[in-house]
Amino acid sequence: MNHSMINSSVSMHALQQKLDMLSNNIANVNTTGYKRKEASFQDVLTSVKQQPKGFVKEGRLSPLGYNQGWGARLVQAQLNMTQGSLQATESPLDVAIEGNGLFEINTFTRDANNNPVPQTLWTRNGSFETSPSNDPADPDLFLTTKDGQYVMGADNNPVRIPADHSVQIQIDGRILASSNLDKTSPPVEAGQIKLVRVIRPQLLQELGDNLYQLPTGIANREEVLQTVDDTNNSIDPITMRQGFLENSNVALADEMTDLLLVQRAFQLNSKAITSSDTMMGLANNLRA
Structure with a gap:
């Protein structure tokens, strides 16, 4: 050839x-x-x-x-990771990210022995809903994705929302829950949605369904996905917008x-x- x-x-x-x-x-x-x-x-x-x-000639440069x-x-x-346009929706559980960030979610897979194994994934899709607990004695609701994956909070636990409460999500991800039964009671803080900043997007692996994971062998996750908190969100801040969804940046x-x-x-x-x-x-x- x-x-x-x-x-x-x-x-x-x-x-x-x-x-x-x-x-x-x-x-x-x-x-x-x-x-x-x-x-x-x-x-x-x-x-x-x-x-x-023979190609050498006098004056050849x-x-x-x-x-x-x-x-x-x-x-x-x-x-x-360029920002996509934001589209207003009627749902208070729709959340859009402004900035170079991702939501952290938790799902369960099955191992060889059919035992549930937690798996951490990330997504940019903020179309959330509430789902009841698997424990009948637990009255709280969980903030989940449309596919039932748990949305993680800043305390690395699934975000809980009290039953019969409406929510207001602040720009920093803090959730204020107001009782629908007692309009005079002040709102209570139900938790804070966890955000991570994408440091090295070339290392993220796509799983489909708009989900990402880290490849195996990453020693320090913070070098790829940095957890957003009050100490590192002053420069190039990442915020949330309640009642909006982010369109594709294509x-x-x-x-x-x-x-x-x-x-x-x-x-x-x-x-x-x-x-x-x-x-x-x-x-x-x-x-x-």
């Missing part, structure tokens, strides 16, 4: 990965809190070839060496433009392989 076929085939593989990424972004243009993914490429290998000495590439590869797919026009460019690049590399195959066929059919 000659150089042009190697170069083109390697580049086509990287372009196919970029196409898959663009199609995923376009498919989630209306997904609440979705963050688009961006691709970074680099050369696989670059060799320096030397031209024959260009060097005899020239670069020869071997295609490009996808080196990183990173989340773009710009459909930009995605379609990138899609056309990638398709043209893929087509160019495909034609390069076809041309190389044609020339090799002509060379094989030459007669002395």
Whole structure:
């Protein structure tokens, strides 16, 4: 296989990965809190070839060496944490994040022995609801996602909301619960929603359903996701907006433009392989 076929085939593989990424972004243009993914490429290998000495001419300024590439590869797919537009809703349990943050949620998976194992995940989707406790003797409600995952509080426990109470969520995530039965009673603080700041978005792994997890082997979670508190939220603050949901930050026009460019690049590399195959066929059919 000659150089042009190697170069083109390697580049086509990287372009196919970029196409898959663009199609995923376009498919989630209306997904609440979705963050688009961006691709970074680099050369696989670059060799320096030397031209024959006969090319040396008096007054020649260009060097005899020239670069020869071997295609490009996808080196990183990173989340773009740019703020999406906010859309007002009628639900007091809808919460939008303003800033570079994520909600922390807790769910349960089953191990090999079918025992429940807690798992910590993160999401940008703030469409919450309340769910009753599994314990009939527990009158409180839990703040959960639409899929039933527990929303974690600043105390690293699921957020509880007293029954027959309406909630008011402050910009820092504090929840004030007011009794629906006694309108004269002052509101009580029911807890605070936990937020984490995304430090290294390239390390987050997508699980689908707008959920993220950390890869195995991360020694210090705070280097990737920093817990937001009063001491570190003064610079580049992360806040919440009750009664709003964040739209996807995907710009459909930009995605379609990138899609056309990638398709043209893929087509160019495909034609390069076809041309190389044609020339090799002509060379094989030459007669002395």
